[in-house]
Amino acid sequence: MPNPFQPLQQTLRTLVENAVILPATGQAMEDQAIPDLEEVYDQRTGGAGQVQSIFEAPNRRLYRKVEPIPRSKQHVFRYFLDGSVRTYFIGTVIEHDRSSPVQIAQVGAAAVRREDNGRLRIAKVRRKLLLLLDKSNLSDMLWNSLERTVSLTTGLELVDTSKNDGYLEAIRVEEHRSRGAHKANWKMREVEIALACELSRTAEEWLVLDGGLGNEYVDWEGQPLIGVAKSFRRDVQFHLGTGPRAQTLTLYALLASLEVGHRTCVFPRWPGESREGKVVFWYVRIRPQRGLDYPLMGVVKVEMPNPSQKPVDSELVDWISGALVAERAVTPYGKDSRWHAHLYPIYIAETVIKSHFYSPQVLKAAIRWPERRE
Amino acid sequence: MTDRERLENRVIGRASATERDPNSADRFAFWIRPGEKVNPFDIVAAEHFDGSWTYGLVTNIRHVTDAANHLANFISNDFGESVDEPNTPRQGTNVAEVTVLDNDQDIFMPVQSEARVYFADEHGVHVALGIDTMKEKEERTGMKIRVPAGIIRMSNGTEVVAYLDVEYVLGPEAAHVNVSGISGLATKTSYVMFLIQSILQTVGDSSIATILLNVKYDDLLHIHEPGTLSEEERRMYERMGLRPDPFPEDRVHYLLPWGKHTQVTSRPNVFIPEGEPIPPHKVYAYDLRSTVDKLDLLFSHVPDPWDTLSALIGEITNGIQNNEPKWRHIRTWGDLLSQEPLVKQGVPQKVGNVAASSVGRFLRILRRVVETRQSGIFVPNLSTQMTTITRELSYIRGGHVYVVDIARLTDEEQTLVFGDILRTIYGLYSGELLLEDEEAELPEKAIIFVDELNKYAPARGEASRSPILEQVLDISERGRSFGIVLFSAQQFLSAVHPRVTGNAATKVLGRTDSVELSDSAYRFLDPDIKMHLTRLEKGELILSHPIYRQPVKIHFPRPPFRQGRARA
Numbered sequence: 001m002p003n004p005f006q007p008l009q010q011t012l013r014t015l016v017e018n019a020v021i022l023p024a025t026g027q028a029m030e031d032q033a034i035p036d037l038e039e040v041y042d043q044r045t046g047g048a049g050q051v052q053s054i055f056e057a058p059n060r061r062l063y064r065k066v067e068p069i070p071r072s073k074q075h076v077f078r079y080f081l082d083g084s085v086r087t088y089f090i091g092t093v094i095e096h097d098r099s100s101p102v103q104i105a106q107v108g109a110a111a112v113r114r115e116d117n118g119r120l121r122i123a124k125v126r127r128k129l130l131l132l133l134d135k136s137n138l139s140d141m142l143w144n145s146l147e148r149t150v151s152l153t154t155g156l157e158l159v160d161t162s163k164n165d166g167y168l169e170a171i172r173v174e175e176h177r178s179r180g181a182h183k184a185n186w187k188m189r190e191v192e193i194a195l196a197c198e199l200s201r202t203a204e205e206w207l208v209l210d211g212g213l214g215n216e217y218v219d220w221e222g223q224p225l226i227g228v229a230k231s232f233r234r235d236v237q238f239h240l241g242t243g244p245r246a247q248t249l250t251l252y253a254l255l256a257s258l259e260v261g262h263r264t265c266v267f268p269r270w271p272g273e274s275r276e277g278k279v280v281f282w283y284v285r286i287r288p289q290r291g292l293d294y295p296l297m298g299v300v301k302v303e304m305p306n307p308s309q310k311p312v313d314s315e316l317v318d319w320i321s322g323a324l325v326a327e328r329a330v331t332p333y334g335k336d337s338r339w340h341a342h343l344y345p346i347y348i349a350e351t352v353i354k355s356h357f358y359s360p361q362v363l364k365a366a367i368r369w370p371e372r373r374e
Numbered sequence: 375m376t377d378r379e380r381l382e383n384r385v386i387g388r389a390s391a392t393e394r395d396p397n398s399a400d401r402f403a404f405w406i407r408p409g410e411k412v413n414p415f416d417i418v419a420a421e422h423f424d425g426s427w428t429y430g431l432v433t434n435i436r437h438v439t440d441a442a443n444h445l446a447n448f449i450s451n452d453f454g455e456s457v458d459e460p461n462t463p464r465q466g467t468n469v470a471e472v473t474v475l476d477n478d479q480d481i482f483m484p485v486q487s488e489a490r491v492y493f494a495d496e497h498g499v500h501v502a503l504g505i506d507t508m509k510e511k512e513e514r515t516g517m518k519i520r521v522p523a524g525i526i527r528m529s530n531g532t533e534v535v536a537y538l539d540v541e542y543v544l545g546p547e548a549a550h551v552n553v554s555g556i557s558g559l560a561t562k563t564s565y566v567m568f569l570i571q572s573i574l575q576t577v578g579d580s581s582i583a584t585i586l587l588n589v590k591y592d593d594l595l596h597i598h599e600p601g602t603l604s605e606e607e608r609r610m611y612e613r614m615g616l617r618p619d620p621f622p623e624d625r626v627h628y629l630l631p632w633g634k635h636t637q638v639t640s641r642p643n644v645f646i647p648e649g650e651p652i653p654p655h656k657v658y659a660y661d662l663r664s665t666v667d668k669l670d671l672l673f674s675h676v677p678d679p680w681d682t683l684s685a686l687i688g689e690i691t692n693g694i695q696n697n698e699p700k701w702r703h704i705r706t707w708g709d710l711l712s713q714e715p716l717v718k719q720g721v722p723q724k725v726g727n728v729a730a731s732s733v734g735r736f737l738r739i740l741r742r743v744v745e746t747r748q749s750g751i752f753v754p755n756l757s758t759q760m761t762t763i764t765r766e767l768s769y770i771r772g773g774h775v776y777v778v779d780i781a782r783l784t785d786e787e788q789t790l791v792f793g794d795i796l797r798t799i800y801g802l803y804s805g806e807l808l809l810e811d812e813e814a815e816l817p818e819k820a821i822i823f824v825d826e827l828n829k830y831a832p833a834r835g836e837a838s839r840s841p842i843l844e845q846v847l848d849i850s851e852r853g854r855s856f857g858i859v860l861f862s863a864q865q866f867l868s869a870v871h872p873r874v875t876g877n878a879a880t881k882v883l884g885r886t887d888s889v890e891l892s893d894s895a896y897r898f899l900d901p902d903i904k905m906h907l908t909r910l911e912k913g914e915l916i917l918s919h920p921i922y923r924q925p926v927k928i929h930f931p932r933p934p935f936r937q938g939r940a941r942a
Contacts, residue, residue, distance in 0.1 A: 070458065070459075070461055071461045114462060118459070118461065118462055118463045120462060287452075288452075290453070327461050327462070329451055329452065329456060329458075329460035330446075330451075330464045331446065331449055331450045332446075333442065333450065334443050334446045335440060335442050335446075344450075344461075344462045348462075
């Protein structure tokens with residue numbers, strides 16, 4: 001098999017020829033964004049953590065039992081989408097007193113479609129290779145040279161890590177290498193969104209995205225979708241009701257009483273803001289607490305675009321929740337520590353995109369700095 | 375549909391190599407396309423370098439899922455409480471394990487991951503097994519080499535004739551065929567008879583003589599009478615290019631044993647019920663004079679650690695054969711048992727260096743064998759109605775079949791008859807004996823078929839060093855060079871002397887139980903293939919042949935003759 005990263009060599013040569021390179025010790029080293037990026041992003045983009053209203057009608061109860069809706073009864077969720085990223089630090093480029101980490105990232109997303117018989121097939125896969133550098137620490141001349149060589153290489157994108165994006169703004173990362181890793185994650189999210197837009201489906205074919213919707217689906221006008229988050233902010237407080245029946249609940253208290261096959265009522269994101277309720281969320285317990293360690297385990301947070309900002313129909317929420325409860329079998333137990341809140345088709349979408357990446361062994365062995373010509 | 379699409383439609387999967395389960399020059403794995411059915415013993419073809427094909431034998435099929443452990447599946451079903459079909463069935467695939475048989479361009483690099491895999495077609499199966507080389511040899515030498523040995527049936531419905539190389543069945547390259555398998559499936563004898571007919575019809579109906587020992591009922595006493603075959607069996611014969619005909623009546627010779635009542639009833643001692651006609655035959659018997667050089671065979675089952683009995687037998691044989699004065703008056707079994715020099719006034723006597731007590735032991739055993747518990751074949755003198763095995767086999771002719779019935783004989787008598795046959799044939803082919811007809815020529819090959827070989831050549835026990843075993847070993851190890859070929863059968867391969875089974879170049883295995891399979895005699899089989907032996911059906915056998923790189927599963931039709939009462 002030829003070296004799959006051969007096209008990258010010309011770009012690396014541009015760096016070697018125009019600056020001093022300190023290669024990473026040994027070979028490429030994997031860089032990771034902080035593990036609970038999803039949770040932090042939810043926290044930073046979800047607005048105030050003080051929820052005071054129920055955003056559905058006619059239900060006003062805190063918990064609602066839902067009937068599981070298996071595929072055999074009604075096939076609600078047809079598409080499942082997830083992205084993945086692998087970022088590697090391959091060296092440091094130095095120009096006089098300025099320097100920037102050089103990072104390579106494989107990013108991509110995959111959508112799978114579930115057929116009537118339950119079998120999954122790949123609906124779409126998108127992936128790209130990123131070269132990440134801090135432009136603010138490089139000369140224009142070097143950056144322009146890099147842009148030129150990158151433009152000649154199909155599937156390679158040059159990314160400036162000094163520019164803020166959704167994650168970097170929300171999380172305020174300063175450290176250079178960490179910024180690169182987060183940047184790559186954001187690029188993955190962009191690929192996910194692009195893929196969600198590209199999927200051709202009908203109004204009956206719901207799409208399930210992995211994770212929360214963040215700010216990116218606020219004005220979603222495409223076919224119906226939900227985001228299902230395994231990790232979510234835990235600092236929310238719920239001030240519900242008025243008068244003597246008013247109560248304040250932490251998320252832990254709310255979910256501790258949530259029984260399996262039940263959902264909570266629907267809450268708006270961005271409470272108190274003009275965009276309140278453009279995305280709504282609620283929680284569903286898909287697994288019994290029995291056998292799980294912690295009250296938050298076995299619960300998923302469901303987010304749904306609601307551009308009209310009107311309270312959501314409770315029946316619709318029951319229907320979606322029922323279909324989600326039916327998704328609890330089978331699980332990736334033993335393969336993913338978040339198995340208790342993982343939807344298996346999402347896990348498969350993740351497996352699909354990861355299987356399209358080159359393995360760390362291949363990447364580490366294939367990416368070598370060219371010799372500088374004297 | 376384009377050719378490309380047609381080809382892709384035939385793809386049954388793609389090769390798969392992983393970190394933990396890499397492909398090698400000997401083995402590869404492939405996942406099976408959903409909807410395709412593959413079974414162990416199917417022969418598959420994988421695309422390989424330079425447009426070549428690597429052929430392999432499917433030895434096992436595993437179902438692999440992404441469940442980390444069984445607990446994951448338990449938890450997936452709501453901690454064991456749900457038995458409904460899951461919304462998304464767990465991802466899984468069937469993975470076939472394949473043993474490499476051949477590459478048509480001799481490229482033995484491992485099959486590469488993602489290589490497309492197909493069912494092999496007839497040509498592919500022949501290349502895979504090495505049968506194509508037999509055809510080349512036939513074209514080169516102008517001689518018939520290929521012997522149909524059954525039909526390989528694959529899961530996609532492809533049927534391929536499995537051929538044996540006659541030079542590895544009858545010599546000179548290798549020889550002998552051994553069939554094992556539990557009894558009751560009517561498979562072992564049927565297969566040997568089918569194979570013998572196949573050999574006679576394809577490579578030599580005039581150059582090969584066949585001697586069959588009938589050991590059960592009248593199984594082989596009607597081989598000249600047509601049997602009933604199903605349409606499917608007739609089709610199988612046609613597919614293999616064979617005629618479903620019984621053995622020609624004028625070429626079958628039945629040698630049946632004299633019995634205690636034969637004198638009165640004129641019926642030999644056989645399992646054919648009274649009232650039913652007995653095919654044209656000759657009756658054989660043993661008097662002392664014609665048996666004296668085979669006395670040792672009667673004592674094959676008797677422990678003789680100090681060679682006392684064999685010394686005495688030597689004395690007797692020499693004495694009678696050389697017509698020594700003190701033995702001259704010994705004419706019958708009765709004379710030997712009651713007169714001098716062995717007995718005087720009812721008391722055993724010392725003979726040569728053999729003590730009187732040992733002579734007494736000899737007499738006790740011999741009396742039991744030839745008088746008190748005999749079936750009738752031991753007679754005082756041969757009458758004109760009787761013949762001997764040695765005499766009849768001295769008229770042996772190519773293309774003729776000699777059926778020797780021993781079904782109703784005692785164990786000692788059976789050993790004597792089998793030993794007699796082996797000694798006579800070995801004597802004829804080694805030049806010690808001459809054909810009765812000076813004009814006649816000895817057939818190029820003689821096939822001897824015996825069931826229950828473990829009786830004569832046991833792997834262990836007292837009889838594991840006996841005259842009959844020596845005789846069987848002689849045929850197994852040196853018979854090939856003379857043209858004597860042993861076709862044998864038994865229930866348990868492990869029960870037969872390893873030098874005998876080891877010399878059988880072609881081994882055929884029927885259904886066998888798992889305890890038996892744990893014996894070292896089966897170590898020539900791949901462990902996966904071994905387990906399939908426990909679930910073979912009637913009419914299915916595993917065939918191991920020197921030309922084949924791996925044993926294959928074959929189907930065969932019943933022989934086209936009437937199979938006697940045991941099959942009724």
